[in-house]
Amino acid sequence: GNSVTQMExxxxxxxxxxxxxxxxxxxxxxxxxxxxxxYPGEGLQLLLKATKADDKGSNKGFEATYRKExxxxxxxxxxxxxxxxxxxxCALSDLNGGAxxxxxxxxxxxxxxxx
Amino acid sequence: xxxxxxxPSNKVTEKGKDVELRCDPISGHTALYWYRQSLGQGLExxxxxxxxxxxxxxxxxxxRFSAERTGGSVSTLTIQRTxxxxxxxxxxxxxxxxxxxxxxxxxRLTVT
Numbered sequence: 001g002n003s004v005t006q007m008e009x010x011x012x013x014x015x016x017x018x019x020x021x022x023x024x025x026x027x028x029x030x031x032x033x034x035x036x037x038x039y040p041g042e043g044l045q046l047l048l049k050a051t052k053a054d055d056k057g058s059n060k061g062f063e064a065t066y067r068k069e070x071x072x073x074x075x076x077x078x079x080x081x082x083x084x085x086x087x088x089x090c091a092l093s094d095l096n097g098g099a100x101x102x103x104x105x106x107x108x109x110x111x112x113x114x115x
Numbered sequence: 116x117x118x119x120x121x122x123p124s125n126k127v128t129e130k131g132k133d134v135e136l137r138c139d140p141i142s143g144h145t146a147l148y149w150y151r152q153s154l155g156q157g158l159e160x161x162x163x164x165x166x167x168x169x170x171x172x173x174x175x176x177x178x179r180f181s182a183e184r185t186g187g188s189v190s191t192l193t194i195q196r197t198x199x200x201x202x203x204x205x206x207x208x209x210x211x212x213x214x215x216x217x218x219x220x221x222x223r224l225t226v227t
Contacts, residue, residue, distance in 0.1 A: 036218075042220065043219055044206065044208075045218070089158065091158075100165075100171040101163070101210070102160040104160070105158035
């Protein structure tokens with residue numbers, strides 16, 4: 001079945017460091033890919049998305065490129081801030097064949113940015 | 116505009132009691148989802164409603180769980196005879212389109 005694998009956390013970085021959080025997926029069909037973020041004490045927020053191969057999603061300085069050849073959707077940011085500290089979830093949905101479009105999530109990666 | 120709202124935000128109940136969790140989706144969103152977030156299982160899909168179609172209940176963990184959506188808007192998730200393993204954060208999401216889901220703040224359920 002469909003699944004998402006993302007790197008284990010926690011990831012601890014200093015402010016202004018470069019961030020990469022790896023995400024790979026297994027899916028039949030042509031899934032859409034997402035990154036969601038959960039700030040402390042808050043709900044899940046959509047950070048960015050990509051709906052087809054080679055699409056690049058971007059928001060708030062974060063980017064991720066949908067790589068079909070490597071089945072990956074790695075999240076990157078050039079210079080993290082303390083306010084980026086949160087849990088990041090990679091997810092996929094698969095509309096192929098009229099599926100439910102439920103999201104399948106990775107386990108989440110905790111990012112802690114220190115001043 | 117208003118986002119997805121859920122109530123209550125926290126619920127503590129005794130094992131064996133029934134609970135009802137409510138979700139108010141964003142106005143105009145035709146699709147509604149329930150998920151569960153727990154330490155052991157991560158984020159899991161529970162049930163999906165789309166317009167007047169039959170719901171997809173494939174994620175419900177047992178027959179103690181049920182959900183309904185009245186008038187294509189508000190949804191209620193009911194858990195009967197709660198067990199300690201039901202303790203989790205229950206998340207509702209709504210969607211206007213095939214791709215983007217907008218999540219509510221969740222209901223934290225604790226079964227003692």
